[in-house]
Every structure is written in C-alpha cells, then in structure tokens.
C-alpha cells in the first residue's frame with residue numbers, strides 16, 4: 001500500500017500517482033498517518049465516534065466535499081470523512097463494518113418519510 005499525504009488515503013502499491021489528486025509523492029504509510037477509513041452521513045457520526053472512542057482509536061473527522069446531491073438535499077445529507085491512524089485501520093474497519101451491518105446504515109441514503117429516532121444499537125444482554 002502507498003499513502004497520499006494530501007488526501008490521507010491509501011492507494012494500490014502499483015500506483016505512480018494518487019488516483020484522487022494526482023500527487024506523485026506517494027510513500028509507504030507510517031503507523032501514525034491518518035488514513036481514510038470511511039465516509040458516512042452525519043446522522044451516523046455519533047455511533048462511529050462512540051465505537052472508535054471505546055476502542056481507544058483516535059479519529060479525525062472532516063466534512064466531505066459537497067456533491068450535487070448534497071446541495072439539493074441540504075444539511076440532511078451532510079457527510080463526514082473519518083480518518084484513523086494507519087496502524088489502527090484494519091481494526092477500525094472491522095468495528096465499523098459491524099456497526100454498519102448491525103444498524104443497516106448502508107441504506108442510510110434512503111429516507112421515505114419515516115421518522116425513526118430510536119436508540120438502535122443499545123443492546124444489553
């Protein structure tokens with residue numbers, strides 16, 4: 001894996017430049033490099049931060065670049081990009097995939113008028 005300092009993203013090892021920004025100064029990631037782990041709607045950001053905090057993984061949050069859809073829909077579709085240290089990337093992905101599977105956050109872009117504000121995810125055995 002190669003790392004783009006500009007985008008804080010990983011690229012395939014055979015990339016000569018970053019597919020996103022065209023940066024040719026790709027290098028090997030260091031354990032503390034902030035690395036993009038996922039982009040998710042602001043709605044889910046609380047859960048994401050909680051999971052990372054519980055796992056003691058420091059994270060960095062950035063507002064994603066606006067898209068046409070975001071401009072049309074407005075604040076509701078605001079998206080955050082999360083970055084974690086490269087050393088914690090695999091662990092973070094694992095934790096966050098579980099979270100997304102469990103809460104069905106993958107269809108988070110579809111709202112059909114349902115006003116669901118339940119405390120989903122609070123399971124006590």
Ligand SMILES: [Zn+2]
Nearest residue numbers: 004007018021
């Ligand atoms: Zn880049």
